[in-house]
Amino acid sequence: MLDVSNTMDSSTTATPALHSATYLDALNPTQRLAVEAVDGPVLVLAGAGTGKTRVLTTRLVHILASGRAKPWQLLAVTFTNKAAREMRERVALTLGTSVDGWWVGTFHAAGARMLRQHAEHLGLKPSFTILDADDQQRLLKQLTEARGLDAKKLPPRLFMGIIQRWKDRGLTPDQVSTAEGADAADGQALPLYRDYQERLLQVNAVDFGDLLLHALKLFQQQPDILARYQQQFRYLLVDEYQDTNVAQYLWLRALAQGHRNLCCVGDDDQSIYSWRGAEIENILRFEHDFPGAQIVRLECNYRSTAHILAAASALIAHNKGRLGKTLWTPRDGGEPVTVQAAWDGADEARIVCEQADALRRKGQQLNTMAVLVRAGFQTREFEERLITVGIPYRIVGGARFYERQEIRDAIAYFRIVAQPDDDLAFERIVNVPKRGLGPASLRSIHILARARNLSLTQAARQLIETDELKPQPRNTIRRLLADFDRWRGQLDHLPHADLARLLLDESGYTQMWRADRSPEAPGRLENLRELVVAMAEFDSLGGFLEHVSLVMDNDEAAGEDKITLMTLHAAKGLEFDTVFLPGWEEGIFPNMRALEEGGAKSLEEERRLAYVGLTRARARAIISHAASRMVYGMWQPAMPSRFIGELPPANVAHAAAPTAARHDGGWERSGAFGPTRRWGEAARLQPKVIEGEAVQIPDIPPAAGVAAGERVFHQKFGYGRVQAVNGDRLEIEFDKAGRKTVIQSFVEPA
DNA sequence: GCGTAAGCAGTTTTT
DNA sequence: CTGCTTACGC
Numbered sequence: 001m002l003d004v005s006n007t008m009d010s011s012t013t014a015t016p017a018l019h020s021a022t023y024l025d026a027l028n029p030t031q032r033l034a035v036e037a038v039d040g041p042v043l044v045l046a047g048a049g050t051g052k053t054r055v056l057t058t059r060l061v062h063i064l065a066s067g068r069a070k071p072w073q074l075l076a077v078t079f080t081n082k083a084a085r086e087m088r089e090r091v092a093l094t095l096g097t098s099v100d101g102w103w104v105g106t107f108h109a110a111g112a113r114m115l116r117q118h119a120e121h122l123g124l125k126p127s128f129t130i131l132d133a134d135d136q137q138r139l140l141k142q143l144t145e146a147r148g149l150d151a152k153k154l155p156p157r158l159f160m161g162i163i164q165r166w167k168d169r170g171l172t173p174d175q176v177s178t179a180e181g182a183d184a185a186d187g188q189a190l191p192l193y194r195d196y197q198e199r200l201l202q203v204n205a206v207d208f209g210d211l212l213l214h215a216l217k218l219f220q221q222q223p224d225i226l227a228r229y230q231q232q233f234r235y236l237l238v239d240e241y242q243d244t245n246v247a248q249y250l251w252l253r254a255l256a257q258g259h260r261n262l263c264c265v266g267d268d269d270q271s272i273y274s275w276r277g278a279e280i281e282n283i284l285r286f287e288h289d290f291p292g293a294q295i296v297r298l299e300c301n302y303r304s305t306a307h308i309l310a311a312a313s314a315l316i317a318h319n320k321g322r323l324g325k326t327l328w329t330p331r332d333g334g335e336p337v338t339v340q341a342a343w344d345g346a347d348e349a350r351i352v353c354e355q356a357d358a359l360r361r362k363g364q365q366l367n368t369m370a371v372l373v374r375a376g377f378q379t380r381e382f383e384e385r386l387i388t389v390g391i392p393y394r395i396v397g398g399a400r401f402y403e404r405q406e407i408r409d410a411i412a413y414f415r416i417v418a419q420p421d422d423d424l425a426f427e428r429i430v431n432v433p434k435r436g437l438g439p440a441s442l443r444s445i446h447i448l449a450r451a452r453n454l455s456l457t458q459a460a461r462q463l464i465e466t467d468e469l470k471p472q473p474r475n476t477i478r479r480l481l482a483d484f485d486r487w488r489g490q491l492d493h494l495p496h497a498d499l500a501r502l503l504l505d506e507s508g509y510t511q512m513w514r515a516d517r518s519p520e521a522p523g524r525l526e527n528l529r530e531l532v533v534a535m536a537e538f539d540s541l542g543g544f545l546e547h548v549s550l551v552m553d554n555d556e557a558a559g560e561d562k563i564t565l566m567t568l569h570a571a572k573g574l575e576f577d578t579v580f581l582p583g584w585e586e587g588i589f590p591n592m593r594a595l596e597e598g599g600a601k602s603l604e605e606e607r608r609l610a611y612v613g614l615t616r617a618r619a620r621a622i623i624s625h626a627a628s629r630m631v632y633g634m635w636q637p638a639m640p641s642r643f644i645g646e647l648p649p650a651n652v653a654h655a656a657a658p659t660a661a662r663h664d665g666g667w668e669r670s671g672a673f674g675p676t677r678r679w680g681e682a683a684r685l686q687p688k689v690i691e692g693e694a695v696q697i698p699d700i701p702p703a704a705g706v707a708a709g710e711r712v713f714h715q716k717f718g719y720g721r722v723q724a725v726n727g728d729r730l731e732i733e734f735d736k737a738g739r740k741t742v743i744q745s746f747v748e749p750a
Numbered sequence: 751g752c753g754t755a756a757g758c759a760g761t762t763t764t765t
Numbered sequence: 766c767t768g769c770t771t772a773c774g775c
Contacts, residue, residue: 080764374761551765568762569763570763632766
C-alpha cells in the first residue's frame with residue numbers, strides 16, 4: 001500500500017534508489033575517477049570517443065545522489081543547444097525526474113536567465129529582445145551610415161566581427177585599449193561599438209555577446225548579486241571547455257570563486273573555434289588558474305579501430321601546443337585508413353559516391369556514413385553526384401530553419417505584435433510584402449522617432465496625423481498600424497498559433513509567396529506552416545519568441561536512410577561507421593587563408609580539424625585528394641595535403657580508386673583539355689578493380705623516366721615541359737596553362 | 751519605388 | 766563560376 005509520507009520523502013530526496021550507485025557501474029576506472037572527484041577544481045581531458053558525455057551526466061547525477069547539492073544548486077553549461085538537450089535528456093532518464101527549471105543549458109541561456117532577473121541594473125527592461133546576426137548587421141549598417149562611413153571600404157560585417165571579438169574577450173567599449181581602438185578599422189570600430197551599445201539599450205535589446213558581457217558587468221557592479229549566485233551554485237560543470245572564450249572564462253571564474261567546485265571537461269586537441277574567440281589557452285592554463293586542480297585524462301577510446309586511432313594520434317602529435325594524451329583502444333586493428341587520389345573534384349565525388357553505394361549494397365545503412373569537408377562549397381560536387389546516381393543525402397548546416405528569410409519575416413510580425421516597440425521587427429516587415437513604403441517614408445519615420453525619442457511604431461502613428469507624407473504612403477501606414485492594433489487585440493482571445501496563421505494571411509505575407517513563381521516558394525510556404533505548428537507547442541507567444549532567439553537550431557527527423565554531408569566543424573561530437581574525408585589538398589585543407597592569416601597557430605588548428613575528422617570514424621576513414629580543382633572557374637593544380645604525409649605509413653593504405661576504367665559519366669564537365677583517349681592510358685596505370693570497391697595497393701610506383709627537360713601531358717593543363725623535379729613534385733612549364741607544380745603520378749610522358 | 755545590369759569578393763559558426 | 770550588393774534608369 002502506498003504510504004503518503006514515504007512518497008513525499010522519496011520525492012524530496014529524489015534519489016534514494018540510486019544510493020547503491022548503480023549508475024557508476026557503467027564506467028571504467030578513469031571515468032569513475034572523473035565522476036567521483038567532486039570537490040575542488042577538476043579538469044577532465046576527454047579525448048575523442050572516450051565517453052565524455054557519459055562522464056558529464058553521471059557526474060551530475062552523482063552530485064545529486066550523494067546529497068551534495070539540490071538540483072537548483074547545480075550549474076551545467078554547454079555551447080550548443082544540442083549538447084544541452086542531450087545532457088538534460090540523459091540526466092532526466094537516469095534520475096527518472098524532469099529537469100525543468102534546472103540550470104542545465106547553454107552559456108547564453110544561463111546568461112539570459114540571469115539578465116532577465118536583473119535587467120534593471122543594466123538599463124534594460126526584463127522584456128529585452130535578443131538580436132540575431134541579421135538584426136545586428138542591419139543595426140550596424142544604420143550606424144555606419146549615420147557616421148557617414150564608406151560602406152564599401154568598411155562594411156557593417158567587418159564591424160560586427162570586430163565588436164564580437166571584443167565582446168568575446170569580455171571588453172566593453174571603455175575597456176578596449178586606446179591603441180587597439182585606434183587600430184581597428186581605421187579607428188572607426190571603437191566609436192561605432194559605443195554607438196551600437198547605446199542603440200541596443202535604446203531599443204531594449206542585447207546581442208548574444210551581451211548575454212555574457214552584461215552578466216559580467218552585473219557581477220562587477222552588484223557584488224551582492226554575484227554573492228547570491230556563488231552561494232546558489234555549489235557545483236559548476238562545463239562542457240567543451242577548450243571552446244570557451246575570455247568572457248565565458250571570466251563568467252565561470254566569478255561564479256566559481258569561493259567554493260571552487262568547478263569541473264571543466266574538454267579536449268585541447270579538438271579546439272577548432274579560435275576564429276570565433278575561443279581561447280585554447282583557457283584549457284592549457286587551467287592548472288595555473290585553479291591551483292591544486294585535479295586532472296583526469298580519459299584516454300580509452302571506445303569508438304574507433306586501432307588503425308584509425310593510431311593514424312589520428314600520430315597526426316595530432318605534430319602539434320606543439322597541447323597538453324598531451326595517449327589514446328588507446330581495446331579494439332583490434334580493423335581497416336587501415338585509406339588514402340586515394342582522384343583527377344579532379346568531379347572524379348573524387350564519383351569515387352566516393354561509388355564507394356558509399358558499394359557499402360550500401362553490402363548492407364550498410366547510409367545513415368552510418370558521412371562526407372566531411374573543410375568548407376561548405378565543397379559539398380556541391382557531392383550533391384550533384386549523389387543526385388545523378390540517386391543516393392539520398394542530407395546536408396547539415398547551411399541555412400538553419402530560424403535563419404531562413406520567410407521564418408525571420410514571420411517572426412518579425414510576431415514580434416511587432418508581442419512587443420509594439422520592437423524597431424528592428426518594424427523595419428523588417430514594414431514593406432514586406434511590398435506596400436510601396438520605400439526609404440523615403442522610412443526616413444521620415446526615423447527622423448521623427450529620433451527627434452522625439454519614440455519607437456518607430458509610435459513615430460509612425462504620429463506621422464500619419466501630419467501632412468509630411470504623401471497621401472498614399474500615409475494611408476498605407478495607417479492601414480498597417482490598424483492591422484497591428486487588431487492583431488494585438490486578438491492576442492488574449494486567440495490561441496497564439498491561430499493568431500499567427502491569421503496574421504500571416506491578413507498581412508498578405510502568405511499571399512506574397514503564393515504569387516512567387518520561383519522554385520523555392522512552395523518550400524517557404526511549407527516552412528511557414530511548420531513554424532505555426534511548432535508554435536503550438538509553447539504556452540505563449542512570448543515563450544515561443546524566447547525559444548526562437550536562443551534556440552536557433554532545428555533537428556531534422558533522422559528517420560530516412562541518408563548519407564550525411566557536412567563540414568568538419570559541424571561534425572564535432574558526432575560519429576559514423578564510415579567517414580569520407582575529401583579535399584585533403586594544400587590550400588583547401590589546410591586552408592590557404594587560415595595559413596596566410598594565422599601562421600603556425602592556424603596550421604595547428606587545421607591539424608586539429610583533421611584530427612576531429614579522423615576520429616569521427618568508427619570503422620573506416622577514407623581520405624581523398626584530387627590532382628586539379630576548379631577554383632573560381634579556373635583549373636588549379638592541387639598538391640596532397642601535408643597532413644597525408646603526417647599519417648604513419650603502418651596505418652595507411654594508399655588505394656587506387658575505381659577510376660577511368662569505366663566511362664560511366666562524371667567526366668562530361670571535366671575538362672577543357674582532357675582528350676578522351678587519355679583515359680584509356682590512365683586506366684592502364686590503375687590496378688584492376690572489383691565491384692567499385694577500393695583496392696589497396698602499395699604506393700603508386702614512380703613513373704620511370706620523368707626528368708627535367710622532358711615533355712609531359714597533364715589532364716587539365718595539357719602539354720608542357722618539366723622544369724624541375726622535387727621528389728614526387730614536378731615543376732612544369734605548360735604550353736597553355738603556364739608554370740605549375742603538379743604531382744608526378746598525374747602526368748604522363750608526352 | 752522598383753526592376754534590371756555591372757562589380758566584386760569568395761573559410762570554418764554557435765548562441 | 767557563383768551570389769550578393771550597389772548603381773542606374775524607368
